[in-house]
Amino acid sequence: MITIAGFNTAIDRFIQIDALTPGEVHRVRTEKVYAGGKGVHVAQTIAELGEHVRLIGPIDAAHHSLIGRQMSARGVLFRGVEIEGELRQCLALQEEGGSITEILGQGPQLSQIEQDALLRDFRRSADQSELVILSGSLPRGFADTLYAELVEYVHGLGKRCLVDASGDALRNAVVAKPFLVKPNRDEISQLVGHPVINIEAAQAAVIALRARGISMPVVTMGDMGAVAADDTGVWHAQLAPTQLRNAVGSGDCFLAGMAVAIKRNMPLEQALRLAVACGVANAESNETGFAERGKVESLLANVKTSRLQAAPNARGEAMH
Numbered sequence: 001m002i003t004i005a006g007f008n009t010a011i012d013r014f015i016q017i018d019a020l021t022p023g024e025v026h027r028v029r030t031e032k033v034y035a036g037g038k039g040v041h042v043a044q045t046i047a048e049l050g051e052h053v054r055l056i057g058p059i060d061a062a063h064h065s066l067i068g069r070q071m072s073a074r075g076v077l078f079r080g081v082e083i084e085g086e087l088r089q090c091l092a093l094q095e096e097g098g099s100i101t102e103i104l105g106q107g108p109q110l111s112q113i114e115q116d117a118l119l120r121d122f123r124r125s126a127d128q129s130e131l132v133i134l135s136g137s138l139p140r141g142f143a144d145t146l147y148a149e150l151v152e153y154v155h156g157l158g159k160r161c162l163v164d165a166s167g168d169a170l171r172n173a174v175v176a177k178p179f180l181v182k183p184n185r186d187e188i189s190q191l192v193g194h195p196v197i198n199i200e201a202a203q204a205a206v207i208a209l210r211a212r213g214i215s216m217p218v219v220t221m222g223d224m225g226a227v228a229a230d231d232t233g234v235w236h237a238q239l240a241p242t243q244l245r246n247a248v249g250s251g252d253c254f255l256a257g258m259a260v261a262i263k264r265n266m267p268l269e270q271a272l273r274l275a276v277a278c279g280v281a282n283a284e285s286n287e288t289g290f291a292e293r294g295k296v297e298s299l300l301a302n303v304k305t306s307r308l309q310a311a312p313n314a315r316g317e318a319m320h
Ligand SMILES: Nc1ncnc2c1ncn2[C@@H]1O[C@H](COP(=O)(O)OP(=O)(O)OP(=O)(O)O)[C@@H](O)[C@H]1O
Pocket: 183, 184, 185, 219, 220, 221, 222, 223, 224, 225, 226, 237, 238, 239, 240, 241, 244, 247, 248, 249, 250, 251, 252, 253, 254, 275, 276, 278, 279, 280, 283
């Protein structure tokens, strides 16, 4: 079992319009509503790849059945903690040319009782799991040290913890040395304090994260692919989509691929191959944050991997 803390469940509305003009009235061409939030994306892709997964996250009365139905249809065990406030709503507006404008809701403020209920369910599920994932931003009410505390809790169980976060939640989590962190280009730039704009800079960043005690740091660079390190070296993997449709949530699907590979003890090169195939499978479809198994399998062989550097030592001294 893999447990995911996805405390920022959302309702995602994907709307296609002709063109976006500020101040004008727009008519919708097609509209789809999905269960959303990073935890949902990671969970449904892990289930699709064939692993047991339980998602712990908030839910409100109005959307309980929508999210419950989607999660069970996708094979995810969803442990929803019902909250008083209304779930976060996220809007993606796609214009005819393909460009996407996102409007992300602020989300509810969670009471102490609601926070405690989520954490109680999280701990109970983590106790029964081999692998734990902390995914996405924290709703208002939680301290930005929460992920660091949960990483320590998971380590106390003798289990590996994967973290996908940003800003202070990520900065604090890194200090607790999770097994894996997966910042994207913006998140790693913020973390290291300078722009990470190319593969060389991403390579330096993963080596620096190794030096800080992260066993398997990964930096995802959008269309430039991803760079990751472990004790076999630093690797790069990349695949150009045949048709780019919607890359939002590709990082979440990428993380799902990494988690499944880690659970199956695959070597890093193969793990990256699976993760990139998941990221690209998501980017090639309209739905946000879901990689279809058949599509992933058809892309796997096309992913290009290369070793940028042989085994950097645990302290990252190979960097200099
Ligand atoms: N335009 C693209 N072309 C090729 N590969 C892509 C593209 N977008 C995403 N990918 C693949 O998906 C992976 C994750 O994408 P990205 O770095 O954009 O994640 P992210 O910003 O964390 O996404 P999100 O947070 O929306 O899920 C990349 O490392 C890459 O392998």
